[in-house]
Amino acid sequence: MNSPMSSPSSPAIEATGLVKSFGSTRAVDGVDLEVRRGSVYGVLGPNGAGKTTTIRMLATLMAPDEGSARVLGHDIVREADAVRDVISLTGQLASVDEDLSGRENLILLGRLLGLRRADAKLRAGELLEAFGLADAATKLVKHYSGGMRRRLDIAASIVITPQVMFLDEPTTGLDPRSRNQVWDIIRALVAEGTTILLCTQYLDEADQLADRIAVIDHGRVIAEGTPSQLKASVGSGALHVRLLDPDQRDEAERVLAREFDAVHLEADPAALSAPCGDADRAAEALAELARAGIAIADFSLGQPSLDEVFLALTGHTAEGQDATPEAAAA
Amino acid sequence: MSTAPTRDTGIAAADEATLRKALSPTARPPRASAVSAILTFGWRGMLKIKHVPEQLIDATLTPVLFTVMFTYMFGGAIAGSTGEYLQFILPGILVMSVLFTTVYSGVALNTDLTRGVVDRFRSLPIARPAPLVGAVLGDSVRYLVAATVVVIVGMILGYWPEGGLGGMLAAMLLVVVFAFGLAWVFTTIGLLLRSPNAVMNGGFMALFPLTFLSNVFVEPETLPSALEAFVDVNPISILVTASRGLSEGNADAGDILIVLGVAALLTAIFAPLTTHLYRKRN
Numbered sequence: 048m049n050s051p052m053s054s055p056s057s058p059a060i061e062a063t064g065l066v067k068s069f070g071s072t073r074a075v076d077g078v079d080l081e082v083r084r085g086s087v088y089g090v091l092g093p094n095g096a097g098k099t100t101t102i103r104m105l106a107t108l109m110a111p112d113e114g115s116a117r118v119l120g121h122d123i124v125r126e127a128d129a130v131r132d133v134i135s136l137t138g139q140l141a142s143v144d145e146d147l148s149g150r151e152n153l154i155l156l157g158r159l160l161g162l163r164r165a166d167a168k169l170r171a172g173e174l175l176e177a178f179g180l181a182d183a184a185t186k187l188v189k190h191y192s193g194g195m196r197r198r199l200d201i202a203a204s205i206v207i208t209p210q211v212m213f214l215d216e217p218t219t220g221l222d223p224r225s226r227n228q229v230w231d232i233i234r235a236l237v238a239e240g241t242t243i244l245l246c247t248q249y250l251d252e253a254d255q256l257a258d259r260i261a262v263i264d265h266g267r268v269i270a271e272g273t274p275s276q277l278k279a280s281v282g283s284g285a286l287h288v289r290l291l292d293p294d295q296r297d298e299a300e301r302v303l304a305r306e307f308d309a310v311h312l313e314a315d316p317a318a319l320s321a322p323c324g325d326a327d328r329a330a331e332a333l334a335e336l337a338r339a340g341i342a343i344a345d346f347s348l349g350q351p352s353l354d355e356v357f358l359a360l361t362g363h364t365a366e367g368q369d370a371t372p373e374a375a376a377a
Numbered sequence: 378m379s380t381a382p383t384r385d386t387g388i389a390a391a392d393e394a395t396l397r398k399a400l401s402p403t404a405r406p407p408r409a410s411a412v413s414a415i416l417t418f419g420w421r422g423m424l425k426i427k428h429v430p431e432q433l434i435d436a437t438l439t440p441v442l443f444t445v446m447f448t449y450m451f452g453g454a455i456a457g458s459t460g461e462y463l464q465f466i467l468p469g470i471l472v473m474s475v476l477f478t479t480v481y482s483g484v485a486l487n488t489d490l491t492r493g494v495v496d497r498f499r500s501l502p503i504a505r506p507a508p509l510v511g512a513v514l515g516d517s518v519r520y521l522v523a524a525t526v527v528v529i530v531g532m533i534l535g536y537w538p539e540g541g542l543g544g545m546l547a548a549m550l551l552v553v554v555f556a557f558g559l560a561w562v563f564t565t566i567g568l569l570l571r572s573p574n575a576v577m578n579g580g581f582m583a584l585f586p587l588t589f590l591s592n593v594f595v596e597p598e599t600l601p602s603a604l605e606a607f608v609d610v611n612p613i614s615i616l617v618t619a620s621r622g623l624s625e626g627n628a629d630a631g632d633i634l635i636v637l638g639v640a641a642l643l644t645a646i647f648a649p650l651t652t653h654l655y656r657k658r659n
Binding site: 061103106108128129132134135136138139140141143144145146147148151155156158159161162163166171173174176177178187188202203206207208232234236239242272372 | 398400403405406408413420421440492493503507
């Protein structure tokens, strides 16, 4: 575990020019990453951006076509076993065995990691207890809910505390309560010194957890920085308004255009949005709409969505379509 | 085993201190040895037999039906009496049922691949072939169970091994050893095909003709000469002849050696191929 390349100040993960192609598609097209030890690094991007492929290369599941990477100083290709000694992977598909019970899954991992049988059982019990799975310990994982499965998946990743942990979309498909629980676990792990590389589709999630974020699109890093830098470059948020009567949208657009620099007509024929980070200005704009006799079904003031980040950074939305003519004109 | 969804008590059920303790860094023990990793994966196979017995039932029910059907429907016509035919057919049914079970080794591996658990295994610092060797070893227990079921059913119907129980046991072990070798063919197929169903269909499509074009059901001398020539060199025929010999107490050492040789050859070719495909998988 002591590599001459690895000193306490060197990055936990260092990737240079990673490339991976599948057929004629360059899934990862020259990715550079530098992840400080003990930090959470968010990799943000839509489906198919190359996040999972990047994580799979770093976790030694596939070799890059070009470029190189080191995890705690170990080369991911030439010293793959040394890398496997310090990492753990929580894949996008739950990486647990559905036909086994939760307890059996954890004992299996403990044994494979070199724990003696008694120690593996002890550790399994401890983790099940801590993750609220003690009641379901002997149930087969196929009967677990999505949130329980995710927690078990993370528990399986920390049977032996990894120095570097890869989390691929840990909260996709979870309800808000389960998502918050997963976030709490991630925060606690970081507090104990684990470095985490977190792939996510949600800006909110990256913002909540990550110290730095790389935005990735078509296999390339298109923006990198702290969450606040990123949000500043995108605009701080948006006011979303949905009207009672879709026929009033054109009028509402004119009213809002007086208040904001840009107004975006959304796919929903009754909805529109405008970049806005300031609650007072939002309140004012809503009052203007009321004065103009435009009835509002609901509204929200929120952080920019991944779509908005992508629109700002690339001119296309996360789904890959070009910007709508309305937004381009605005 | 209840099918009702398991209630999620949530993480709040645990108190903060328990969580802290569980999350606090654990010392990393020395790496598991290859043998220990293989045995652990074998244990996983046992657990699957316990939790998902359906596959074992699938793989043993068909041969049991075959034994009963062939004995009572064709026994009189083929061998003159049902008792005589049972005496002839049982070692063949034993071979057939165990070899059919080997297809499930490929199906199980392919199922693993579709579920993401293999990603975790591949990211662990363990001996590369351990998940595969362990799985096939675990499956060998499954083969032994299938073999035992067939022999017991046969004996209930009136089969008696002339070579005694020792001979019967030797025949069963020989079949299981051959199945271990054949299983590697199906794990290779399991890594090459797209879905568990494709592996199942492909496996049986290959195994069905090989099993029927053998001496499991009839004496090869009754066949057209071209077919007889094929049946004579079919390794499954040689395996059936050897296990018949062992259970009847008149085994030919040459046949047994050929069977062991074929099993070793299959393992030598397909075990490294499976491991290679497993490692190189993206």
